[in-house]
Amino acid sequence: MSKPNRQFVLTTLIVSLAWAAQAQTPPDHGETGRIVTPMYGAAVGETSIHVVFPEELPRVPVTFGIPLGQVASPRRVALLDETGAPIPADFTSEGNWQAQPARWTLVSCVVDPIAGKDSRTLTLRWGKKMRRPKSPLRLRLKGTTALVENTDYAMILTPQGITAMKIKDTEVQITSRWRPIVFPVEEFGLAPVDGSATLLHDGRIHKAIRFTSMLTEDLELHQEFRFYADSPYVRCDVRFINRTAQDLRLNGIAPVVAGLDNVTGLCAGLEDGVPHDTSGVFVRQEAFRWWANTGYGSPELAPAARGVADNLGEWLALRIADGPSLMLVFPHFQEMAAGDKHAASEYAFDGKRLHLLHYVAASPVLPPPDVRLREGMARTFTYWLAFDPPPDREAAIARAVKVMSHVVYDRAFLTSMGVFQEKSASHLFDDEAREAALYYTRARVPRAEYVRCTRGADPGPDKSGEGTYEVDLHAGGMVFGEVFQYFTPEPTPDLRKMYVDEIDIAPEHMLSGGRFTYRNGDIVLALYQEYLRSGDAALASFAPIHAQVFADVSTSHARPSNGLGHYYCDWFCNPYVYQRFEGLLLAALVSGDPWWFETAKAMADYCVRAWKDGEPQDGGVDGTLGGVQYRSAYIAKMLLRMYEVTGDSQYVDTAFRLARWIAPRQEPEGWWRSVPEATREHRNTPIFAGYTAMGLWPLYHASKDEEILRTLMKTVDYHLGMQETADGNNPGTFPNSYWYRRDGRQSRQPIPTELHITGNYATTSHWGNIMLQAYLATNDLDYFYAANAAWVGALNSQTDEGGVPLSNSRLNSVWSHVIVESLPAFAATAEQKRLPIVLGSKTGIPGTSFMGKGASLADGTFTFALKYKHAQPVPVRVFWPFPAPEVVSLDGAPVAHAFNAGRRVLTIEAPASPSFRTAEFIIRAG
Numbered sequence: 001m002s003k004p005n006r007q008f009v010l011t012t013l014i015v016s017l018a019w020a021a022q023a024q025t026p027p028d029h030g031e032t033g034r035i036v037t038p039m040y041g042a043a044v045g046e047t048s049i050h051v052v053f054p055e056e057l058p059r060v061p062v063t064f065g066i067p068l069g070q071v072a073s074p075r076r077v078a079l080l081d082e083t084g085a086p087i088p089a090d091f092t093s094e095g096n097w098q099a100q101p102a103r104w105t106l107v108s109c110v111v112d113p114i115a116g117k118d119s120r121t122l123t124l125r126w127g128k129k130m131r132r133p134k135s136p137l138r139l140r141l142k143g144t145t146a147l148v149e150n151t152d153y154a155m156i157l158t159p160q161g162i163t164a165m166k167i168k169d170t171e172v173q174i175t176s177r178w179r180p181i182v183f184p185v186e187e188f189g190l191a192p193v194d195g196s197a198t199l200l201h202d203g204r205i206h207k208a209i210r211f212t213s214m215l216t217e218d219l220e221l222h223q224e225f226r227f228y229a230d231s232p233y234v235r236c237d238v239r240f241i242n243r244t245a246q247d248l249r250l251n252g253i254a255p256v257v258a259g260l261d262n263v264t265g266l267c268a269g270l271e272d273g274v275p276h277d278t279s280g281v282f283v284r285q286e287a288f289r290w291w292a293n294t295g296y297g298s299p300e301l302a303p304a305a306r307g308v309a310d311n312l313g314e315w316l317a318l319r320i321a322d323g324p325s326l327m328l329v330f331p332h333f334q335e336m337a338a339g340d341k342h343a344a345s346e347y348a349f350d351g352k353r354l355h356l357l358h359y360v361a362a363s364p365v366l367p368p369p370d371v372r373l374r375e376g377m378a379r380t381f382t383y384w385l386a387f388d389p390p391p392d393r394e395a396a397i398a399r400a401v402k403v404m405s406h407v408v409y410d411r412a413f414l415t416s417m418g419v420f421q422e423k424s425a426s427h428l429f430d431d432e433a434r435e436a437a438l439y440y441t442r443a444r445v446p447r448a449e450y451v452r453c454t455r456g457a458d459p460g461p462d463k464s465g466e467g468t469y470e471v472d473l474h475a476g477g478m479v480f481g482e483v484f485q486y487f488t489p490e491p492t493p494d495l496r497k498m499y500v501d502e503i504d505i506a507p508e509h510m511l512s513g514g515r516f517t518y519r520n521g522d523i524v525l526a527l528y529q530e531y532l533r534s535g536d537a538a539l540a541s542f543a544p545i546h547a548q549v550f551a552d553v554s555t556s557h558a559r560p561s562n563g564l565g566h567y568y569c570d571w572f573c574n575p576y577v578y579q580r581f582e583g584l585l586l587a588a589l590v591s592g593d594p595w596w597f598e599t600a601k602a603m604a605d606y607c608v609r610a611w612k613d614g615e616p617q618d619g620g621v622d623g624t625l626g627g628v629q630y631r632s633a634y635i636a637k638m639l640l641r642m643y644e645v646t647g648d649s650q651y652v653d654t655a656f657r658l659a660r661w662i663a664p665r666q667e668p669e670g671w672w673r674s675v676p677e678a679t680r681e682h683r684n685t686p687i688f689a690g691y692t693a694m695g696l697w698p699l700y701h702a703s704k705d706e707e708i709l710r711t712l713m714k715t716v717d718y719h720l721g722m723q724e725t726a727d728g729n730n731p732g733t734f735p736n737s738y739w740y741r742r743d744g745r746q747s748r749q750p751i752p753t754e755l756h757i758t759g760n761y762a763t764t765s766h767w768g769n770i771m772l773q774a775y776l777a778t779n780d781l782d783y784f785y786a787a788n789a790a791w792v793g794a795l796n797s798q799t800d801e802g803g804v805p806l807s808n809s810r811l812n813s814v815w816s817h818v819i820v821e822s823l824p825a826f827a828a829t830a831e832q833k834r835l836p837i838v839l840g841s842k843t844g845i846p847g848t849s850f851m852g853k854g855a856s857l858a859d860g861t862f863t864f865a866l867k868y869k870h871a872q873p874v875p876v877r878v879f880w881p882f883p884a885p886e887v888v889s890l891d892g893a894p895v896a897h898a899f900n901a902g903r904r905v906l907t908i909e910a911p912a913s914p915s916f917r918t919a920e921f922i923i924r925a926g
Contacts, residue, residue, distance in 0.1 A: 041069020269313025525583030726852025
């Protein structure tokens with residue numbers, strides 16, 4: 001039997017009744033005062049950052065967000081080089097500057113690399129008021145016309161597009177506007193005719209402007225341009241937004257169409273970016289092949305080159321009037337190659353007309369492909385301009401803008417600023433956390449392999465029973481850069497048969513892995529958290545792409561009719577809401593991207609206004625408010641974060657409403673049903689209680705509300721009782737099984753044989769964090785070591801790709817984001833409190849070793865149990881925060897071990913066992 005809620009024995013019946021009354025009639029306001037806002041850092045301080053250069057190019061723009069303690073104003077911040085000299089930079093406040101911890105500052109600068117080095121170390125210093133430098137960058141806005149002047153160029157922009165351009169003193173003769181067009185090859189092509197202009201950034205170093213137009217009453221267009229002082233690079237984003245609840249047909253999108261009259265030469269990057277001097281170029285991609293014609297040709301001409309998409313150049317450099325050059329880079333053209341043989345993507349210049357085009361018919365005899373922009377969603381295309389690039393450096397520029405220079409932060413500083421759960425920087429699980437984040441870079445599906453045959457199709461049968469849909473049914477043809485669905489390396493024969501026989505997918509369009517699709521904000525959060533911790537270049541490159549996808553698919557939350565919705569973040573947005581906006585919020589703080597922040601805020605507002613008649617409402621399939629799901633309390637965590645960033649009390653008030661609403665709906669034992677009408681046998685699983693508890697723990701820590709704690713401890717104690725010892729079938733984990741039979745009697749469903757040990761590691765990783773929070777609230781070591789057992793189960797099943805599976809297999813390994821978010825906090829607690837923990841006993845084969853829940857620490861003796869089966873000795877690693885141990889034993893006998901005193905890691909060699917063995921380990925201090 002689980003322990004009673006021992007720390008709450010004195011809670012009176014009167015308090016309990018008052019809590020229940022609160023849950024039924026919550027006040028509209030007044031909860032904000034219950035939140036204790038932490039203070040981080042000091043009014044004077046400094047920190048170092050490293051700027052990493054993927055290519056050695058001059059005048060590289062760099063923008064990054066960073067929290068700077070109690071600095072009174074961005075005007076009191078300076079960026080210094082290695083000698084202490086100031087570097088011209090903008091410092092822009094982000095979030096709520098009236099209170100911590102939201103005092104983030106966006107830093108924008110232009111930096112030159114040092115010859116022969118791939119990074120520079122710069123210093124941010126704050127405290128004194130700083131002088132601001134003069135700048136060559138000017139942006140004057142009159143009505144909806146913007147005049148931009150910089151060192152290398154001048155431009156005139158309007159909602160209709162770019163109307164004039166100069167490179168140094170040479171005019172680029174634009175005979176028709178430089179603009180995006182929808183349906184450019186059809187008679188009813190759509191182009192912007194009017195609109196509005198908004199300054200997104202107006203610093204001395206960094207300026208950004210957005211032009212907004214309505215192409216139709218349903219289709220909105222954004223054109224965003226970013227400029228940096230004394231830098232030749234301009235980023236251009238073209239965004240199409242579906243403002244309806246219906247799919248919009250978008251076959252044929254041209255983010256760039258322009259007529260140019262005084263181009264006298266062309267250099268184009270083709271295979272591997274190798275430059276070709278020519279008078280024109282035509283490049284086309286289809287599903288598994290591409291053509292390139294230098295000297296401009298039509299699709300019917302024989303291809304000059306044929307190969308695979310990943311060697312294809314993505315740039316053009318146009319020589320203007322025998323003078324300077326204008327370079328265009330299409331950094332994600334390769335990944336956006338059409339996914340079937342009937343659709344194509346292309347870019348071309350014939351000496352007069354320039355265009356970048358996606359999703360058009362691969363042949364004039366074929367009908368237009370059925371590509372759609374899904375209901376309520378957006379689609380962003382990015383390209384770059386580089387003015388007068390150095391000769392022979394075009395390919396380097398093309399590579400650089402795809403992976404722009406990034407910042408490596410001081411991890412200890414960010415941790416001290418409250419960016420992560422942990423209170424100090426621990427390196428115990430650095431490898432596991434980084435591998436978990438890198439999983440999303442390894443297991444994604446490249447565009448050329450992606451099934452695109454069923455664009456715009458309705459969602460198919462939910463074969464998994466988990467709310468996920470088969471991968472091809474949400475293609476829509478509108479993915480930025482790469483397909484953000486994550487898989488194991490190879491599809492099974494059964495999966496191939498299902499695709500070919502059941503949904504009629506041609507074998508050549510089979511995916512290179514897995515079954516399920518996830519596009520959720522938890523992944524954005526994990527990518528940015530691990531990038532901030534590690535500075536990993538692969539994550540720095542990949543995280544913005546995933547964040548852009550998530551922002552684009554989540555714009556539907558601006559629609560006022562939808563509600564809170566399903567916890568999966570799949571593409572079919574109408575019935576479901578992407579609740580997990582915390583990752584996008586962090587991404588916005590790090591990048592300063594206004595679109596990401598706007599989308600995250602729209603998602604939070606969506607959650608607030610969906611509170612109807614005393615309950616959170618889910619979105620219905622027709623866009624109206626639908627039913628209620630008890631897991632909606634998970635959103636309290638995100639709403640608290642939005643409150644910290646914005647200072648808007650409606651978010652934290654709604655978080656408290658969710659807490660008061662969910663408490664009286666708790667079952668007597670401490671769990672929750674998935675939905676009000678669910679029977680007791682469906683779904684009494686830890687995963688639903690896990691989402692609720694993960695949502696409420698941050699609210700408790702911020703408010704110290706004892707009634708929230710009482711509710712949390714009730715579910716924690718219940719689930720602790722369900723965690724098995726090392727003798728069980730599912731040791732140390734929280735099984736995702738039905739714990740009630742259909743007759744309503746409580747009974748664990750038996751597993752036929754011990755060889756069928758299974759663990760639900762999505763559930764387990766959630767509860768590893770929840771048990772840690774219970775320990776932090778109570779100092780009860782039983783909770784701490786329950787967390788240890790949970791993490792060991794999850795980590796021992798981490799796949800080679802870094803993912804964490806749903807069960808003991810390589811499939812469905814998409815839950816590694818919980819490792820990134822929560823595991824470092826467990827490690828930091830162990831180090832801070834000097835508590836030994838089992839780090840893992842990973843064998844490389846999932847499900848071969850588990851830690852039981854019964855670990856204990858008393859009088860310098862650490863005791864734990866392990867159940868394992870492996871043909872080779874099993875290396876059991878233990879963090880041992882004391883001097884070398886006096887006793888290390890297995891089942892009462894000494895066992896081989898080694899102790900690394902510097903890392904404080906003890907490695908024990910558990911002997912091989914042909915069948916599952918349950919062993920007790922004892923480690924005693926000297």
